[in-house]
Amino acid sequence: MNRCVRHAAAFCLLLLLALLANATRVQIVSARGYAADPANRRADIALYARPRGDILAGTRRVTGSRSTDGQLRYVRSYTDGPLYAPVTGFASQTYGASLLEGTENDLLDGSSPALRERPLWQEITRARQRGGDVHTTIDPAAQRAAFDGLAGRRGAVAALDPATGRILALVSSPSYDPAALSGAGPSVTAAWKRLNDDPEQPMLDRAIRQTYPPGSTFKVVTAAAALESGEITDVRARTVSPDPYRLPGTDVQLTNEGAGCRDASVYDAFRYSCNTVFAKLGADLGSQDVVTQAELFGFNDGDLRIPPSVAKSNVDTVMSPDQVALSSIGQYDTTATPLQMAMVAAAVGDSGRLMAPYMVDRVTNHAGTTVSTAHPHLLHQAVGARTAGQLQMLMEAVVTDGTGTNAAIPGWVVGGKTGTAQHGLANAGTPYAWFLSYARPPGSGRAAVAVAVVVEDADAVRADISGGGNAAPIARAVMEAVLKGPAAGLSPPSGS
Template sequence: MTRHIRQAAVFCALLLVALLVNATRVQVVRSEAYDDNPANRRAVIARYGQPRGDIVVEDVPVTGSRDTREQLRYERTYLNGPLYAPVTGFASQVYGTTFLEHAHDGVLSGTDPRLSPLPLWNDVTRSRPAGGHVVTTLNPRAQRAAYEGLAGRKGAVAAVEPSTGRILALVSAPSYDPAALSGNGPGVEREWARLNSDPDRPMLNRAVRQTYPPGSTFKVVTAAAALDAGVIRDLDAPTGSPAPYRLPGTTTLLTNGGEGCEDAPLREAFMWSCNTVFAKLGVDVGLTDMTGTAEAFGFNAADVRIPFAVAQSTFDTSLDRAQLALSSIGQYNTRATPLQMAMVSAAIANGGQLRTPYLVERTTRSGGVTVASAGSRSVRQAVRSSTARRLRELMADVVREGTGKNAAIPGATVGGKTGTAQHGIGNAGTPYAWFVSWAQGDRDMEPKVAVAVVVEDSAAKRRDITGGGLAAPIARSVMEAVLTP
């Protein structure tokens, strides 16, 4: 009898050891696999089991959390959702996260270990601290001015503080309400399908994820390259440019939209946007120096993040002379995001120094203690300070007496450059209207804002589409919003 009891005890001990070994395998060895298993809803339930941290604009949260009392308890809410959608993105229980909601998901959801003073204890207890907050660099008045200026049109606006790189406005139109994607009901799937089938693509962030031919606004870069390379030394000296201009190695003649461009000095050519002058200047500067200047302004950079990724703006590095001529007036393969063109304007306004743009000032714990701040931003000299000074002069002439008069602001110095970009097969598409600018109040020590606006107005008559007519008034309202105390 005793032998049978001993055998039973050994068998039970073996069962206990096997149970412990299996528990160890499940809890330690296989824990990651079980955590990542789609059938395991514990992580999802925990993720939505507490309010999400907020995205903040000038001390005001533009996001929130609503208690649904359901299994996935807290659902994301948005204040003025369409206004800030290109910045916040969405946080959906079905479709995940985008933009700031994605880039700082760890802070907002409370999973970032920096939010807890005792991260090891949280690992043991499987608890998480309250979601932190993301404080943006946005100026709410500039954001609204850009949004209202684009009302009823497709397009985008980017505004930057030249001396720091802080993004003051980032707007894309048409927009959408990210709150419609927050929950997990059938309405969310219907809204997702509607947004994705909309030909106007309201979820496309045109300010940072769409590239356009920059048209004549790229002449700022070409003028900078010509001045830096010494091809132009006197702004008022004749440039020897024929009108029309025959593209090198071809029989194609490039013309201008107006008169008076033949042999025009750079000052006049810049003011009235003479294609022939700038196409010849690009060829005279040469591909190497044109590429170097474009890349110094940020073109061809593949790793720009603000903190979410920005589409690469491009200047082709393998051009023949005819293609270089067209690229130098912002056509052919030259492509730019509105943020990139705002960076060009900001560098000119900032004495030739280009600050890396950024959208997040700091992240904090729920109580307001700073977790991380933007800190000092990298800077590079895009062009010589003397070149930047002369370009500011040229851009100010455009607004004072040229094609950019609609951007003028009383009590401020404003510089700008208009652009009308052709696109499509045989340039058959409706042109894009561009305007890039900067502004400095009469009492300010330095320019306070640089702006880029692009408008896709397919309803306008082709002859009425100009950067000065459609885009410049929008830029003016954004600049006024920043300059007004």
């Protein structure tokens, strides 16, 4: 081989090595940087080249994928979007994803390793697995009953299966259609601005992301603390409770909406929601007992996921006696999400057991094979079985002969608690109307469903607003929908 050929061969080899080195740099060393470059559209094009997996409520697909002529071929579509928006959230090509669309994104878009049927082959080929389907715990009938009951008024509903923690309904009102945010372009940008500027906050998931003063519904927690600590041993015995009651260390006189609360028993004070009795009871207990009991029901837990994150329901851990008194009737700085108050009702209705709430029952791949299943687990033993039985007696008296008669369901035993929470400067705002409840078959100590309802803008004059009048009928409709449905696994009691 002559000299020129050798030089040419060496030069070609050098070029080949340089090419290989550059390819290695591009594909391995710099790959992450190129992939993350906002100008790189390949990832988005690949992501939206196939339909997204669906979210289901019962057997119904409440999401879908719609083909377009754009470079990003498929956009998200929704069936009854406003009805299920507090569950699904949105999946947008422009603004990302929220709620289940966000937390289950890798399963829905097919990037989760759990969906791979042939992991080694897909790792070699880099082929994108088709998205899986997320099967929720939502009962469509209960969801519809809650949505129709709120009828566009600001508020929220949360319903649970006390035995498992399955979330049966999660509604926030007013709502919005997530389809308006699905694609890209000026119309999506305009919809995003309109929704975010709306003073009604339709994109706020009030059921899990908004906290409210729980008002008198918190008296369930206070009563539980008194019974568990031994401060109250006989709920029918008269208490020493002046009316009006002067808050400890202050000149503030606390009064009641109605008469008959002076020295009332816990049984009567609970039925008729006497603030003075429960405020004094909370002050006598002290902050430690009240806070400990509240935390056993789920308050002050900032790590709750269903799997979307849930706003922390709050009870201050350091309070003066007057602040404890106000907290014990659901005022001061005490706040709760509707889901939290549904958890309180569920624990009472299930012998004191508080199951961790969850909204995803199982996930299947595109072939229908189950790849993951939820496993119910105990979050806390909120109260003992004996205390739970006494709380059931109190809550059931509210419905049979108290402030919550609007929640009664023929043939079922219903327990409830009304609440009218003051708020605003000098409590001048329209009060929030609360109701929490459960329903159980006669003769059974375990409830089949638990519900919490809050109505922010109850359509009534201030003096007439109450949880029993505005929120209880909604709770009753949701419970009836669950009890009549096949998902409950129950037969109506005989004689109903």
